[in-house]
Amino acid sequence: MSTPTNIKPKVAFFDFACCEGCQIELTNYGDTDFLKLLQHIEIVEFREAMSEKTKQAIDIACIEGSFTREADRKRLESIRDRAKTVISYGQCAATAGINALKNHQDDYKTFVYGKDAQMPHLDSSFARPVSAVIKVDYQLFGCPMNKYEFLDILGHLIHGKEPVIPNYPVCVECKRNETVCRYLVGDHCLGMVARAGCGAPCPADGIPCEACRGFVDNPNQAALEKVLVENGGLSPERAKNRSRMFNANERGDAS
Amino acid sequence: MTKKVNINIEHLTRVEGHGNIIVNINNGNIEKCQWQVPEAPRFFESMVRGRHYSEVARITSRICGICSIGHTLASVKASEDALGIKVTEQTYKLRQLLKHAENFDSNVLHVYILAAPDLLGAKSVFPLVQSHSDVVKRALALKRLSHEWGSLIGGRTTHPTTVVPGGFTKVPSESALRELKDKLVAAIPELDATVETLLSVADKIPAFERPTEYIALSNDHEYAIYDGQVQALLPDGNKKRYAVSEYLSITNEYMSEWSTAKYCKNQLTSYMVGALARVNNNYEHLCPEAKKVAKQFALTNLTTNPYMNTLAQLVELVNDAHMSIGLIDQLLAQGLVKEPIVQPSQFATGTGAVEVPRGILFHEYSYDSDGMCSAGNYVIPTNQNHANIQYDFEKLVPELLAQDKTEAEMELALEMLVRAYDPCISCSAHYLKVKFVK
Numbered sequence: 001m002s003t004p005t006n007i008k009p010k011v012a013f014f015d016f017a018c019c020e021g022c023q024i025e026l027t028n029y030g031d032t033d034f035l036k037l038l039q040h041i042e043i044v045e046f047r048e049a050m051s052e053k054t055k056q057a058i059d060i061a062c063i064e065g066s067f068t069r070e071a072d073r074k075r076l077e078s079i080r081d082r083a084k085t086v087i088s089y090g091q092c093a094a095t096a097g098i099n100a101l102k103n104h105q106d107d108y109k110t111f112v113y114g115k116d117a118q119m120p121h122l123d124s125s126f127a128r129p130v131s132a133v134i135k136v137d138y139q140l141f142g143c144p145m146n147k148y149e150f151l152d153i154l155g156h157l158i159h160g161k162e163p164v165i166p167n168y169p170v171c172v173e174c175k176r177n178e179t180v181c182r183y184l185v186g187d188h189c190l191g192m193v194a195r196a197g198c199g200a201p202c203p204a205d206g207i208p209c210e211a212c213r214g215f216v217d218n219p220n221q222a223a224l225e226k227v228l229v230e231n232g233g234l235s236p237e238r239a240k241n242r243s244r245m246f247n248a249n250e251r252g253d254a255s
Numbered sequence: 256m257t258k259k260v261n262i263n264i265e266h267l268t269r270v271e272g273h274g275n276i277i278v279n280i281n282n283g284n285i286e287k288c289q290w291q292v293p294e295a296p297r298f299f300e301s302m303v304r305g306r307h308y309s310e311v312a313r314i315t316s317r318i319c320g321i322c323s324i325g326h327t328l329a330s331v332k333a334s335e336d337a338l339g340i341k342v343t344e345q346t347y348k349l350r351q352l353l354k355h356a357e358n359f360d361s362n363v364l365h366v367y368i369l370a371a372p373d374l375l376g377a378k379s380v381f382p383l384v385q386s387h388s389d390v391v392k393r394a395l396a397l398k399r400l401s402h403e404w405g406s407l408i409g410g411r412t413t414h415p416t417t418v419v420p421g422g423f424t425k426v427p428s429e430s431a432l433r434e435l436k437d438k439l440v441a442a443i444p445e446l447d448a449t450v451e452t453l454l455s456v457a458d459k460i461p462a463f464e465r466p467t468e469y470i471a472l473s474n475d476h477e478y479a480i481y482d483g484q485v486q487a488l489l490p491d492g493n494k495k496r497y498a499v500s501e502y503l504s505i506t507n508e509y510m511s512e513w514s515t516a517k518y519c520k521n522q523l524t525s526y527m528v529g530a531l532a533r534v535n536n537n538y539e540h541l542c543p544e545a546k547k548v549a550k551q552f553a554l555t556n557l558t559t560n561p562y563m564n565t566l567a568q569l570v571e572l573v574n575d576a577h578m579s580i581g582l583i584d585q586l587l588a589q590g591l592v593k594e595p596i597v598q599p600s601q602f603a604t605g606t607g608a609v610e611v612p613r614g615i616l617f618h619e620y621s622y623d624s625d626g627m628c629s630a631g632n633y634v635i636p637t638n639q640n641h642a643n644i645q646y647d648f649e650k651l652v653p654e655l656l657a658q659d660k661t662e663a664e665m666e667l668a669l670e671m672l673v674r675a676y677d678p679c680i681s682c683s684a685h686y687l688k689v690k691f692v693k
Contacts, residue, residue: 017297021320021413027364028412030399031392035384043381049368050379051268068297098317101302108301113510127297143317144413205416206424210313235625238307245306245314 009059009158012045014079016065016072017099017127022090023048023064025147037151040158058083060157063136066096066127073133080134085157088130089140089150091246095214097143099127100248103255126255138163141213143246146198166197169216170209173200182208188232190243193219212246221252267670269369269379270678276669278652288652290644290673303620303631308334308420308599311620311628316414318633321364321679323414324357324405325611326618328481329633333618334420336605338626340597345589346422351481352582353408353418354609358480359575360401360412361612362530362568365677366449367394370565373671374456390452393445400442404579407431421597429591436583439576446573450548453569457552460566461668465650466490466559467643468526470505471536472610478533478540478574480610486536487521492557494536495522499608502617506634511641518642519634525642528614529676530567531558545574561647564675568612602626613637613679637678644676 013023023046029037044054061083067076080086091097102108103126109117130136140153156163170191174181182189182203189203194211202209221243228239243251267274279287299318303311312330316323328350335342342350367390368380375390377383384391402412407427409415417425427435473496474483485497485505497505508517520526534541534549538556541549549555552566604621614636621630651672655665 019317019320019323021317021323024320024364024413027368027398028402030402031395034395035392038381038384046379047266047268049269050381051372052378053268098302098314099297101314102298105301105304108298111301111304112296112298144320144411201410202416205410207313207416207419210310238627241305245310 008040008042010044010054010056011041011060011062011154012043012054012058012079012083013047013062014045014064014075015047016063016076016093016130017068018065018090018092020048020064021143022145025144026150028147029151033151037154041154056082060085060087060154062087062089063093063130064088064090065130066092066099067130067133068099068127069125076130076133085137086130086134087138087140087153088136090145091141091143091212091214092127093130094139094141095247096127096129096249097212097214097246100254101244101246103127103248104244104253127249129249139165141165141195142198143212149197166195167216168196170194170196170198170200170203170211172196173198174203177204179204183227183231186233188228188234188242190224192227193221193224193243210245211243215243215247215250219250267673269372270674274673274678276648276673278648278665278669280652280656283656285652285656288648290641290648292641299633300631303628306628308338308620308622308626308628311631312418312420313414315618315631315633318635319679320413321361322357322611322613322616324353324409324412324418325609325616326633327409327415327418328354329607329609329611329616329618330620331418331420332482332607332609333605333620334607334622335597336607337601337603337620337622338420338599338605339601339603340421340599342422342597343594345426345586345591345594347482348582348586349408349423349426350418352579352586353405353415354481355575355579355582356401356405356408357412358610358612359572359579360398360405361677362572362575363394363397363401365612366453366565366568366572367391367397369677370671370674371452371456373667373674374453374459393448397442397445397449400438403438404435407435419596420599422594424596426591426593429587432583432587432591436580436587439580439583442576446576449572450551450569453566454551457566460560460562461671462560463562463647463651463654463672464559465561465647466557467646468521468523469532469535470521470526470528470615470639471533472608472615473536476540478537478542478578480533482609485608485615487526488532488536488557489522490557490559499617500606502606502608502619502634506617506639508634508638517638518645519639520642525646526639527561527643528636528639529564530571530612531561531564532614533610534558534567534570541570541574542577544577545570548573561643562672562675564677568677599626611636611679613677614639635679637676640676640678644673644678647672 153163189208190211191209195213228234275291277289405412410417469488472479472483473486602622606619617634
């Protein structure tokens with residue numbers, strides 16, 4: 001997407017089922033970085049921050065959140081029709097992330113809404129990624145997304161380059177950071193099958209990696225379970241379910 | 256009154272999540288006047304089932320990106336109650352400091368980015384980058400401060416990492432806390448400037464009164480945001496306190512036909528939570544500097560104009576900064592140590608509540624003997640406000656009609672009212688739509 005420097009690409013932000021935490025990350029650059037970003041892009045729609053909406057063509061559409069109901073299909077298709085490039089940002093958009101944690105349950109509606117579960121406006125089905133409905137050009141993983149990776153991807157696209165999205169495990173980043181392995185301090189971790197790119201903040205802060213950026217390609221899920229039991233001390237039942245938090249749709253047993 | 260008005264706004268902008276307003280007026284008769292919430296439901300109550308207590312707060316943090324610190328804190332407090340865990344004084348103080356960071360962060364976001372454009376006559380913050388560059392720079396600088404502040408204690412502000420049942424997995428260094436204190440002290444003149452900016456546009460805040468019930472955490476010794484009992488204040492000044500564990504009989508959630516979020520009521524037909532409810536309930540505990548700001552904007556211990564919620568948030572910004580400077584002094588006087596995580600002594604059912612920016616938040620969990628969660632429940636501030644917004648609409652629309660407001664003026668008044676509540680609709684289940692036929 002090479003554009004003359006005097007024409008700023010039109011960027012729009014859209015949200016579906018999510019916590020909007022990835023949008024909030026956009027407000028966390030602080031004064032300098034955010035104002036610099038605005039020198040390079042023109043934001044034409046961003047419901048949470050501005051009243052204007054656009055019906056025009058968009059250069060880059062950034063979509064947050066999962067597809068959870070048919071009612072949202074048309075809105076997604078309309079975004080795709082108007083956008084040259086679509087980025088799904090945040091794990092809810094990329095793989096359905098945490099929203100898919102109920103996909104394996106058959107009673108989630110009645111558990112939450114009881115006798116009201118059948119009211120038509122409460123319609124919700126399995127949580128699916130944006131790519132289940134429309135073609136997505138780039139995926140920005142993570143819960144929340146890494147705001148500097150967002151700048152990196154956007155920067156590459158503005159300059160007509162292909163962004164590089166990591167496909168190696170979080171363990172690599174812990175080694176780089178010289179973070180002591182969670183297994184060596186009596187804990188467990190999902191880092192060995194988890195996609196890196198976050199900088200591995202969780203093990204550095206003293207908690208296990210939850211694989212919030214999804215799995216690396218071809219994760220050895222059987223070996224993960226074995227290690228969780230033998231080295232992490234988890235019960236077999238817990239080990240079996242452990243990676244579901246952000247990866248319900250990526251697992252071998254996905255609904 | 257016979258003129259034809261038809262306003263139709265879908266997905267109210269500059270609020271978190273999606274809400275619709277439907278108002279149909281025909282020949283002066285209000286046929287329909289609804290605050291609707293068609294946000295896609297996400298089923299977090301169901302998701303936590305079968306998860307270990309150490310994972311639960313990491314799941315429920317994801318209910319809301321703006322109040323993820325608050326969801327994390329309410330969650331670990333409820334789990335600790337269920338697991339028989341008493342946290343240390345250091346943990347308690349660090350969590351208070353973290354809670355102030357989130358309320359400060361969100362109040363800056365709402366006052367400056369979401370509400371201020373209405374008062375400054377803009378459609379968003381972006382044109383203000385040119386027209387009011389000093390205001391925008393100040394807002395972004397304060398936003399960065401709160402992000403650094405929350406990240407220092409919680410690891411991250413969006414989905415904190417270090418907060419777990421039983422304590423903190425990592426505590427800040429004393430030198431980092433000293434640096435934070437210096438930044439907070441340096442921000443005080445910026446807050447003074449914020450007060451001046453708001454004073455210059457305070458006349459744009461609509462005059463509207465609807466006394467209601469105000470509910471907030473409260474305790475006898477401080478401006479409660481992290482801990483306390485539930486206090487309900489009625490328009491006659493009568494106050495009543497409840498234990499947090501009684502939350503179900505206070506909130507009385509019920510389903511509405513037009514909303515994916517639930518509605519609530521306690522002693523009256525609806526009640527209000529959030530900054531205004533906190534200031535009304537806990538006015539006497541505001542620090543002197545915050546009280547001074549309250550007086551400048553004529554906020555009392557019983558302010559009944561819901562539009563004033565944005566000003567109550569401003570009062571709290573000042574309060575958060577000063578109280579946090581005090582907390583840092585106390586923490587440094589004691590000296591920071593890396594403490595072991597307190598382990599469970601039982602597995603039962605427990606409740607926890609904190610004041611997130613938009614009001615009181617309740618979490619409840621039950622655990623089995625393996626420490627696995629068997630049930631979770633949450634009552635979210637915005638849900639507690641939905642019914643109150645609805646009743647405000649029902650009083651406001653006839654008043655606007657009697658004042659012979661134009662369609663555009665009515666639309667803005669209704670939008671500003673909803674924005675004043677600073678609704679966080681993803682939490683409560685997302686949407687706004689105004690439809691008028693007059």
